[in-house]
Amino acid sequence: MEEMKTPISCPKTVTVRRNPYRKARETPSSTVPFPLPLSSPSVPPDIPKFPIQDILSVDLPENRRANEPDPPSSSLSPKIPELENLKVFLRIRPLTLPKSAQKPSKNGGDEVKNAWPKHPKTKNLLKKRVKKVSEVCVTVNDSHSVTVSTPNSLQESKRVKSEVYQGFSHVFSDESSQAEVYEKLVHPLVEDFLRGKSGMLAALGPTGSGKTHTVFGCIREPGMVPLALRHIFAQEESNGNQVSRTFYLSMFEISSEKGKSERIFDLLQEAGELYLQQSAIKGLQEVIINDALQAESLVAHGMLRRATAATNSNSQSSRSQCIINICCMPKKIDGEFDNESKSSSLTIVDLAGAEREKKTGNKGLRMLQSNFINNTSMVFGLCLRSLLEHQKNPKKPLQKHFQNSLLTRYLREYLEGKKRMALVLTLRPGEEDYLETSNLLRQASPYAQIKFKSVEEPDKTKCTKRPIQILPRADLKRMKFSSVQAYSINETTDHGDQPQIKEKDVNGNLTEILVESEACVGCEANEGIYIKGGPIQLEKRNREHHIMVNFAKALWNVLKQYKEKLEMAENEICCLRDNLTCEKKRSSDLENEVRDLKSKSSFPDVASVEVGSSFVVATCIGTNSFEVQNYQKDENWYAHSIAENSQDSKDVQAVDMHHKNGAIGVWTASHSGGNERCEAAGPGEHLQDLKDSEKDYSSVSNATNVTDTKNVERDDRRMENEGTDSESATSRSPSYVKTREVRVQLEEEEPAISAATIPDSVVSFSLSPITASGDNFSAVKIDQLSHEKKLDPSVTVRPSEDALPTQNSGDCTDPNIVCSIAACNSQNTEKPKRRLLPASSILLKDIGSLAVEEEIDKPKGARGDKRVAVEMRNKSKGSISLLRLLRNDLHL
Numbered sequence: 065m066e067e068m069k070t071p072i073s074c075p076k077t078v079t080v081r082r083n084p085y086r087k088a089r090e091t092p093s094s095t096v097p098f099p100l101p102l103s104s105p106s107v108p109p110d111i112p113k114f115p116i117q118d119i120l121s122v123d124l125p126e127n128r129r130a131n132e133p134d135p136p137s138s139s140l141s142p143k144i145p146e147l148e149n150l151k152v153f154l155r156i157r158p159l160t161l162p163k164s165a166q167k168p169s170k171n172g173g174d175e176v177k178n179a180w181p182k183h184p185k186t187k188n189l190l191k192k193r194v195k196k197v198s199e200v201c202v203t204v205n206d207s208h209s210v211t212v213s214t215p216n217s218l219q220e221s222k223r224v225k226s227e228v229y230q231g232f233s234h235v236f237s238d239e240s241s242q243a244e245v246y247e248k249l250v251h252p253l254v255e256d257f258l259r260g261k262s263g264m265l266a267a268l269g270p271t272g273s274g275k276t277h278t279v280f281g282c283i284r285e286p287g288m289v290p291l292a293l294r295h296i297f298a299q300e301e302s303n304g305n306q307v308s309r310t311f312y313l314s315m316f317e318i319s320s321e322k323g324k325s326e327r328i329f330d331l332l333q334e335a336g337e338l339y340l341q342q343s344a345i346k347g348l349q350e351v352i353i354n355d356a357l358q359a360e361s362l363v364a365h366g367m368l369r370r371a372t373a374a375t376n377s378n379s380q381s382s383r384s385q386c387i388i389n390i391c392c393m394p395k396k397i398d399g400e401f402d403n404e405s406k407s408s409s410l411t412i413v414d415l416a417g418a419e420r421e422k423k424t425g426n427k428g429l430r431m432l433q434s435n436f437i438n439n440t441s442m443v444f445g446l447c448l449r450s451l452l453e454h455q456k457n458p459k460k461p462l463q464k465h466f467q468n469s470l471l472t473r474y475l476r477e478y479l480e481g482k483k484r485m486a487l488v489l490t491l492r493p494g495e496e497d498y499l500e501t502s503n504l505l506r507q508a509s510p511y512a513q514i515k516f517k518s519v520e521e522p523d524k525t526k527c528t529k530r531p532i533q534i535l536p537r538a539d540l541k542r543m544k545f546s547s548v549q550a551y552s553i554n555e556t557t558d559h560g561d562q563p564q565i566k567e568k569d570v571n572g573n574l575t576e577i578l579v580e581s582e583a584c585v586g587c588e589a590n591e592g593i594y595i596k597g598g599p600i601q602l603e604k605r606n607r608e609h610h611i612m613v614n615f616a617k618a619l620w621n622v623l624k625q626y627k628e629k630l631e632m633a634e635n636e637i638c639c640l641r642d643n644l645t646c647e648k649k650r651s652s653d654l655e656n657e658v659r660d661l662k663s664k665s666s667f668p669d670v671a672s673v674e675v676g677s678s679f680v681v682a683t684c685i686g687t688n689s690f691e692v693q694n695y696q697k698d699e700n701w702y703a704h705s706i707a708e709n710s711q712d713s714k715d716v717q718a719v720d721m722h723h724k725n726g727a728i729g730v731w732t733a734s735h736s737g738g739n740e741r742c743e744a745a746g747p748g749e750h751l752q753d754l755k756d757s758e759k760d761y762s763s764v765s766n767a768t769n770v771t772d773t774k775n776v777e778r779d780d781r782r783m784e785n786e787g788t789d790s791e792s793a794t795s796r797s798p799s800y801v802k803t804r805e806v807r808v809q810l811e812e813e814e815p816a817i818s819a820a821t822i823p824d825s826v827v828s829f830s831l832s833p834i835t836a837s838g839d840n841f842s843a844v845k846i847d848q849l850s851h852e853k854k855l856d857p858s859v860t861v862r863p864s865e866d867a868l869p870t871q872n873s874g875d876c877t878d879p880n881i882v883c884s885i886a887a888c889n890s891q892n893t894e895k896p897k898r899r900l901l902p903a904s905s906i907l908l909k910d911i912g913s914l915a916v917e918e919e920i921d922k923p924k925g926a927r928g929d930k931r932v933a934v935e936m937r938n939k940s941k942g943s944i945s946l947l948r949l950l951r952n953d954l955h956l
């Protein structure tokens with residue numbers, strides 16, 4: 065507060081003290097310059113200096129005109145193309161016409177129209193033409209510019225009193241003759257035409273301004289067309305080239321009847337209406353012209369056909385757009401075109417003049433025609449303006465105004481700046497024509513800024529159509545791929561910035577085609593490839609072409625590889641199919657062989673086991689099916705009972721039987737031809753040891769025919785007899801059977817379980833000592849297991865209490881064979897097709913233990929019932945009844 069009150073003296077240096085206190089830095093002026101470290105991180109190393117000197121040393125181009133577009137940068141186009149400005153000529157018609165040229169109109173003709181108030185300014189400027197000055201609004205400044213003065217009557221509504229239009233190629237005053245106009249306007253075009261450059265001249269202007277007079281002229285003052293024809297043929301005659309070239313003349317008009325659709329008519333012949341196809345008139349007659357006189361007469365003939373009508377502005381006003389084409393085609397010498405001469409065309413267009421309704425006073429049909437004429441003129445102007453704007457600012461697209469009229473469609477290439485063109489503006493200088501004149505000059509004078517390239521046109525006779533070669537189909541397909549590749553675009557500097565399309569022909573020669581920068585060039589190759597656009601677009605397209613070609617190549621290679629793989633896979637499939645067929649055939653052959661062998665085999669797989677006083681015989685009748693028989697030993701044979709074959713079994717059963725004297729016999733039952741044959745084998749070789757693994761039964765006794773095996777089955781006694789009888793048999797079968805027997809030691813000497821081997825398998829037998837019914841007779845075929853395991857040679861088998869299931873196990877005498885006797889369950893095994901009665905021996909064994917009477921005399925009551933129930937559970941009804949029977953029979 066004290067400081068605020070005391071006056072503050074202004075110090076030289078002010079120190080601002082902050083909280084917290086900081087030491088003030090010394091002022092830079094008082095300090096020694098502090099050298100920055102060389103490797104200061106804040107300073108980026110090696111920053112290039114700004115090349116100001118280089119920039120300044122560049123030579124600046126000379127000042128260009130304001131209306132000239134900026135030159136393209138050197139990087140984009142190394143060489144500035146030779147551009148030509150559109151030549152715009154201006155011709156001023158005489159204000160007054162000679163009396164011979166004047167044809168009175170209804171309203172008094174030109175004299176009436178030119179009775180406009182005089183312009184005082186022009187009067188002062190052109191003193192020599194006092195009469196005209198008072199009437200004209202257009203004055204020629206020099207050969208390139210004119211001044212248009214506003215009439216006094218319009219000065220109040222107009223801001224400017226005069227307008228200067230410049231930039232014309234030449235301004236022809238009203239005193240200019242046709243020859244003078246021709247010399248400057250058409251002569252260069254004709255010269256170019258004769259050199260092979262096409263060109264077009266169009267006359268624009270309001271009605272009655274002298275377009276037709278300029279183009280066609282009259283007898284005394286021939287116009288541009290007759291003069292051009294004379295020039296052409298004079299040139300030909302002077303050069304002596306009449307033979308080398310042919311000139312064609314065509315002339316047609318585009319008109320609109322009743323203001324509706326546009327129509328094209330040939331003016332050289334009565335051909336009716338013609339049609340425009342793209343840029344060509346279909347059906348247009350092109351007359352060969354041999355001399356100027358003939359040509360002029362043709363033109364005069366066409367002019368007579370042209371639609372004209374008298375209007376207030378013109379007694380012979382054109383009501384159509386008239387187009388004349390003079391074509392030059394080199395003649396064929398010995399079927400070949402002359403190399404030096406080129407084809408070209410010269411087009412001269414006489415447009416119908418724009419009309420103002422107020423001035424012409426057109427009504428009805430005339431007014432409709434006037435609308436059509438004005439519309440065509442407007443479209444023509446729009447096309448040129450769009451071209452100009454597009455050239456000034458390439459970002460602006462080139463509008464397609466040409467589509468709006470037949471004339472502009474026909475002249476499309478010219479109106480898009482692709483071909484050389486010249487315009488001649490005709491006007492009437494009278495003050496009364498001020499508006500038309502002013503409008504025309506305002507609109508058309510900027511067209512002089514339109515540029516087009518002076519290019520040598522491709523010779524139509526050489527490059528437009530190539531001969532189509534008839535190639536094989538495969539070659540054509542290949543060409544579809546290779547034709548794109550055949551084009552290579554090379555932007556060389558030989559032709560400025562015009563890209564060069566090098567086209568490889570069939571012979572491999574490169575032919576160069578120039579493509580205009582803003583041009584649209586169609587290259588008709590065999591595949592009809594069309595290249596459009598400027599150099600940048602062409603480059604882009606070229607890149608796209610290359611990409612597509614590479615893509616197509618890669619795709620083609622991939623497809624080829626897939627095709628090869630597919631073919632290989634198909635071949636493999638074929639091989640596999642063949643192999644499969646072979647294997648199937650082999651398998652079927654093997655099956656047949658096995659079947660044959662089986663059928664040929666005399667003996668099926670048979671195994672027998674001695675169980676107590678009985679033999680149990682198992683015969684393999686299927687894959688897992690056995691037929692089990694048991695039979696008792698008699699005094700002679702251990703086995704002398706055999707069951708019948710099942711009807712399905714076609715095999716032969718054989719049972720090895722053991723004679724009391726140690727002989728081995730085979731009991732066989734064969735089936736052949738529907739008759740079953742039972743063969744009783746006689747004593748064969750004496751085999752002392754039944755435990756031998758293999759016994760060959762080479763001797764078989766004579767056979768006894770058995771017609772009905774069932775009889776055999778039903779009559780055991782008969783079977784036994786037959787078996788006995790077989791002992792004396794002498795005939796022997798060459799068949800034999802191989803069996804292996806596995807003895808199983810049974811606990812408690814109850815031969816309930818045994819097993820035997822048959823070839824490649826093990827059969828186990830289960831005989832229940834408790835239940836003597838046939839249901840508990842079972843045999844299971846157990847396939848040989850792998851040889852890796854061995855069982856204990858001494859196997860003890862303990863039958864289960866209820867005998868179901870019964871566990872069997874056995875060992876194999878052959879050490880190479882490892883056998884395993886698996887669980888044997890009568891329910892699991894396939895039941896034999898025919899059940900046999902239980903062995904009587906077993907029953908007999910049980911007879912003693914069974915108390916049949918007890919059963920009868922069983923105590924009644926609950927305990928007695930239980931006991932009976934337990935016993936009855938162990939013994940079936942059949943066994944009980946059988947036991948009873950046997951007891952009765954045996955008197956036990």
Ligand SMILES: Nc1ncnc2c1ncn2[C@@H]1O[C@H](COP(=O)(O)OP(=O)(O)OP(=O)(O)O)[C@@H](O)[C@H]1O
Pocket residue numbers: 156157158161165166238269270271272273274275276277278378380381382383415416417418490
């Ligand atoms: N330079 C000229 N010298 C002499 N006479 C001329 C000249 N220009 C035009 N004329 C005459 O003016 C009249 C009208 O000219 P012209 O028919 O050529 O006009 P135009 O522009 O074709 O009119 P439109 O568009 O109606 O057909 C004609 O009689 C023609 O002879």
